[in-house]
Amino acid sequence: MERSAIKKEFYLLCRIILFVVIGLFIVKNFLLAPSVVWGESMQPTFFDQDKIIVNKVASIDRFDVIVFQAPDSDNYYVKRVIGVPGDHIEYKSNTLYLNGEAVEESYLINDDSPAKMGFQTGNFTLEELTGYSIVPENTYFVLGDNRGNSNDSRFFGFLNEEAIIGEVTFRFYPFNNIGRPE
Known part of the structure; x- marks a missing residue:
């Protein structure tokens, strides 16, 4: 050559x-x-050390699982969007009511056995937690799927949209659980 x-x-x-x-x-x-899921707050959807892909350009909708900069620390959290701007939220008898209508949360463990009690949400209204009757503009209300073991909007309030990194679109580890999350 x-x-x-x-x-x-x-x-x-x-x-x-x-x-x-x-x-x-x-x-x-x-x-x-x-990204990596740290802790147990998203069980049974995600477990500690699950490896995920975050879509940074996806629009955020109700029930999406998102990654965001925690408002109370330097960590990143993985939580589920329960309320979007304009939503009224209430939990009664472990049932989610969005804008007055009961909504089934198929991603939760809905079992009244003592072993599952930590996964229950507890009763609250948006007004009781935040002083607001609806989710304000440019904010979201997020909860972990493991409701008894999650630092979420019940404790730190509304999540500003600027803190959102993106939507979890894929789990690539563990290999026996690869795929799009529910």
Whole structure:
């Protein structure tokens, strides 16, 4: 092979590597990011050390699982969006009422056995917890799926949308539980 042909191939390879590196940088910093679930607050949906992918550009809807900067620490939390701006929220007899209508939460362990009591939510209204009758604009009300073991909006109040990193769209570890979360 000629020296100039080798040089051209080398420069082509360098450009390809550069584009791949730039592409990965853009994806990780602006579109998708890996994250880890810490703790038990999202059981039974996620368990401690589950590895997840966060979509940073997804629009946030009710019942999405999100990652956000915790308002009370430097940590990132994984929680479920229960209330979006304009929602009225109430829990009665372990049933969620959104805007006056009962909503089934299929992602929770709904069992009255003593072993499952920690997963129950308890009774509250939005007014009792926050002083507001509806979720304000640009904020969300979030809860962990393990209601008895979760630091969530019941304790730190509404979550500002600026704190949201993105929506959890995929679990890639453990390998026996790969896929899109409920």
